[in-house]
Amino acid sequence: MKRILFVLTAALIIASCSNDPPAVSRYMSRNETLCNDPWGKALTTSTDTVAAWLNKQKITFVDVHIEGEIFAGAAHYTNCDTLTNRVITVNVFFADTAKARAAGFTGR
Numbered sequence: 001m002k003r004i005l006f007v008l009t010a011a012l013i014i015a016s017c018s019n020d021p022p023a024v025s026r027y028m029s030r031n032e033t034l035c036n037d038p039w040g041k042a043l044t045t046s047t048d049t050v051a052a053w054l055n056k057q058k059i060t061f062v063d064v065h066i067e068g069e070i071f072a073g074a075a076h077y078t079n080c081d082t083l084t085n086r087v088i089t090v091n092v093f094f095a096d097t098a099k100a101r102a103a104g105f106t107g108r
Contacts, residue, residue, distance in 0.1 A: 025062050026097055028105035029089045032066075035080040038103060042070060042084045050088055059099045062091035 035041045039053035047064045054061055068086040092100045097107070 023094075025091045025093050026107060027089055028092050028097065028100050028107055029087050030103075030105045032084045032086040032088055033080060034074060034077055034082045034084060037088075042086070043075060045088075050090070054090065057099065057103065059090075059096045059103070060093045061096070062093070064091075065089045 030037075032042050032045065034043075037045065039045060039049050045066070047066055050064045050066070051061075054064070066086055066088055068084075070084045070086060074082075074084060088105075090100065090105060092105070101107075
């Protein structure tokens with residue numbers, strides 16, 4: 001009886017692991033600047049803004065996240081290369097990672 005329980009447990013573990021779907025996408029990120037991002041100025045950037053730009057560039061993706069908050073007083077800075085303390089993270093399909101890398105995204 002103990003042997004049957006062991007065999008059934010092993011079979012269940014193997015069956016549950018063998019059906020995992022293959023990975024088809026990769027998380028890529030980009031540090032946001034005040035106004036040197038291809039989708040526009042940071043103060044008006046949202047996930048919808050980035051998603052629309054990615055669609056326009058024909059970069060297929062699963063989802064877009066913006067992590068962090070723009071620092072206080074960002075509206076008064078004039079240097080467009082100033083980082084905003086936000087990171088744009090995109091889950092890009094493997095087929096389009098080269099396009100995303102050319103747009104300034106890096107792999108995680």
